[in-house]
Amino acid sequence: MFRSSGCADPDFGPHNSRNGKDIHSISILRTFHRDQDVFECDHRCDWWYRIVSGATRKYRIRSDGRRQIADIHLPGDFFGFSSNEKHGFSVQAIVEGTTIACYPRRMTEALADSDPSVARLIRMGTFAAIERLEQQMLVVSTTSAPERVKAFLVHFRDRVGRSGEDGLALPITRYDIADLLGLSTETVCRAFTDLRERGAISLEGPRQVTIIRPGSGKD
């Protein structure tokens, strides 16, 4: 359905561990259906996660009933970190068949204590999560709606891993984009057509976008 980023991840190959146990051996792989929960907001933080293939959304239902999406996770992304007892967010699979590596938290922390390379790996994962959120913050705070959508597209393309070609296949609906950017679906639709008419993007289909002029209004 959309370009799978696969498992091409240099950081996550087999690595030297001093005691035989590595981070792979303590993880379990789970596959999720579309819209299936990975965890809910009131669950305990007993696991860490990493996307192998597919995509997930981290969201929260506001008191007024709106759904706020805080993050989209793509292959290679870590998530589920928390210093509290419970995550404040729920996470759902977006794509049918999303595969996620699940790491039991206590065991992984113990492994990190004994193996500095594991600690380093987790550290890099959290650093990447911080940068993802910071970029996301810039995108969300873009004032004009079309520019916000465009910033999202550029950011998303950069995350998917630019492979030279310009075509970008969105795994998410307009509704998801709206809840991620704090806009209404209608405004997102209008932003897409606006960007297309102004020549900033071209649409081969609703989910198939080509960014033509990423320069204007990049940040």
Next chain:
Amino acid sequence: MFRSSGCADPDFGPHNSRNGKDIHSISILRTFHRDQDVFECDHRCDWWYRIVSGATRKYRIRSDGRRQIADIHLPGDFFGFSSNEKHGFSVQAIVEGTTIACYPRRMTEALADSDPSVARLIRMGTFAAIERLEQQMLVVSTTSAPERVKAFLVHFRDRVGRSGEDGLALPITRYDIADLLGLSTETVCRAFTDLRERGAISLEGPRQVTIIRPGSGKD
């Protein structure tokens, strides 16, 4: 000027280290003037930081000249983490005399490799940073301007460390709040008066706020 949270931090007291070196001994304390740069966006990420007292803003200048504030750091907060060579953001002191503990990155990473408790400390700091950003995301994405300001106030009060009293002293100007929330200063002002007239907050002064009804529209 505003309530100093001081240094009351259990995690950061002297801790057991196996080789005599602890994270305190490799850090240096620096004091900054108001609006003085801690680092700029194109600088290399050679240091990690932690606020001891005062406050800082992490910001970035957009291509259209607007200043986007991505985070406010308060005492106890770690910042400066990045998996890239350079931070994409600049950080400035907000409060005169802001004191920051600076940790040389390579040395701290080496210390983390040899001392699991240091690695754990850094991990907790990054987890807290992630949660800060996620909460910030929820605040920024609140649709209505008054509700967004109110969400900011509630979030900020929770971060400053609720000590029972309701009074909240803001270390930052309306302009900073505007750039943090993606609003104009005028709209922030109007939101303050609107919240005051509706009885949600009371203002003892421009920087002295009391949150009366945090419940409505909390998230």
Next chain:
DNA sequence: CGTTTGCTTGATGTCACTCAATACATGTGG
């Protein structure tokens, strides 16, 4: 300088509707 208010214009949310694609159950004829 930081904060606040009034006024106007423009942008966005809301409501309503259309359109296309899909899935699923039902019906019909061989």
Next chain:
DNA sequence: CCACATGTATTGAGTGACATCAAGCAAACG
């Protein structure tokens, strides 16, 4: 019983009309 068509409901996407809210400018206030 099976193959194939039809009707219906559902979902995602796009558009238009209208009211509302926030930005921008100006000016006053402390």
